[in-house]
Amino acid sequence: MRGGVPMYQKIKRQLIEPIERGEWPVGHPLPSEAELSQQFQVSRTTIRQAIGDLVSMGYVTRQQGKGTFVSQARPxxxxxxxxxxxxxxxxxxxxxxxxxxxxxxxxxxxxxxxxxxxxxxxxxxxxxxxxxxxxxxxxxxxxxxxxxxxxxxxxxxxxxxxxxxxxxxxxxxxxxxxxxxxxxxxxxxxxxxxxxxxxxxxxxxxxxxxxxxxxxxxxxxxxxxxxxxxxxxxxxxxxxxxxxxxxx
Missing domain, CATH: 3.40.1410.10 (Chorismate lyase-like)
Incomplete structure (x- = not known):
């Protein structure tokens, strides 16, 4: 935790922003766990926690063997x-x-x-x-x-x-x-x-x-x-x- 806010929540917010701005449209692949881990200088466990929240919130879906993709916008x-x-x-x-x-x-x-x-x-x-x-x-x-x-x-x-x-x-x-x-x-x-x-x-x-x-x-x-x-x-x-x- 840094600055009182868990790091995975900060990462989650940063990943949501390009989705909500339309920069990452439906079907756009998210960077891999390894790439995100390197980008944010955190463990893969932290990245998985952030992405898991995005899945639960409906922003992204996981496709086994393919990766994680921006899902259909929520009504x-x-x-x-x-x-x-x-x-x-x-x-x-x-x-x-x-x-x-x-x-x-x-x-x-x-x-x-x-x-x-x-x-x-x-x-x-x-x-x-x-x-x-x-x-x-x-x-x-x-x-x-x-x-x-x-x-x-x-x-x-x-x-x-x-x-x-x-x-x-x-x-x-x-x-x-x-x-x-x-x-x-x-x-x-x-x-x-x-x-x-x-x-x-x-x-x-x-x-x-x-x-x-x-x-x-x-x-x-x-x-x-x-x-x-x-x-x-x-x-x-x-x-x-x-x-x-x-x-x-």
């Missing part, structure tokens, strides 16, 4: 406006492909662990989707949709964009999406999730749960979305209100 989510999860990425210019796993009527008795924010007095449907960017899974979403009683599932399925943009479909049917309450927590990938997201069992996940409401305050969707943690950075802008300040 950067800024929590300011209410978008659908795929819609959020498209707003940032990402080319997102949606794979539909299924859509089916939801029966409470089938999944007693699910507590929906509405009573099952109308049509509730369960939709599962996986989103890909450049062939890589970036999230797995399970949504419970409270469809209007006058909307048939056949009409939903006939709309080619309904599975791509759920909010847009609701709004075309006269349901105005107004707000969402979102919570975020971490968990590790179990076998099914790991297989769907193509990560190792036990890998860290970012889990977002959201209740979406219409303009009358009624909930219309409850979603659980699981992201590989290494692929994401979540940003929230916080403002300090004037009444929090004291003048002395």
């Amino acid at each position: 950067h989510i800024t929590a300011t406006k209410l978008y659908g999860f795929a819609e959020e990425l498209r707003q940032r210019g990402e080319e997102v492909q949606i794979q539909i796993l299924f859509m089916r009527a939801f029966h409470f008795i089938d999944k007693s662990e699910i507590v929906l924010p509405w009573t099952l007095d109308g049509q509730t449907w369960e939709l599962q989707r996986i989103a890909h960017i450049d062939g890589q899974p970036v999230f797995w979403e399970t949504s419970y949709l409270r469809l209007p009683n006058d909307l048939s599932v056949a009409s939903w399925e006939e709309d080619n964009t309904s599975f791509e943009n759920v909010y847009g479909y609701f709004e075309r049917c006269g349901v105005r999406i107004a707000s969402g309450l979102q919570t975020i927590h971490a968990e590790t990938a179990m076998e099914e999730t790991a297989a769907l997201l193509q990560v190792a069992i036990g890998s860290p996940l970012l889990v977002v749960e959201r209740i979406t409401q219409d303009d009358t305050g009624d909930p219309v969707e409850y979603s659980i979305v699981k992201y590989p943690a290494a692929l994401y950075r979540y940003e929230v802008k916080l403002l300090r209100q004037e009444d929090n300040f004291s003048i002395s």
Whole structure:
């Protein structure tokens, strides 16, 4: 440790800078451990620790027998406006492909662990989707949709964009999406999730749960979305209100 900051963290920061500036694009190889060890005058153990952090953070990937390469840029989510999860990425210019796993009527008795924010007095449907960017899974979403009683599932399925943009479909049917309450927590990938997201069992996940409401305050969707943690950075802008300040 030098100057109070571990050397591997200083090296990690210096390696991140050319990636974030775009000097090292996706696929660019990092210098070898031997080269970095000589450049920074540290042991290979220190270099491995720095690179290991970069792998965990999603900046680089290791390819056995080939080296370490800059990975696909992490989607950067800024929590300011209410978008659908795929819609959020498209707003940032990402080319997102949606794979539909299924859509089916939801029966409470089938999944007693699910507590929906509405009573099952109308049509509730369960939709599962996986989103890909450049062939890589970036999230797995399970949504419970409270469809209007006058909307048939056949009409939903006939709309080619309904599975791509759920909010847009609701709004075309006269349901105005107004707000969402979102919570975020971490968990590790179990076998099914790991297989769907193509990560190792036990890998860290970012889990977002959201209740979406219409303009009358009624909930219309409850979603659980699981992201590989290494692929994401979540940003929230916080403002300090004037009444929090004291003048002395």
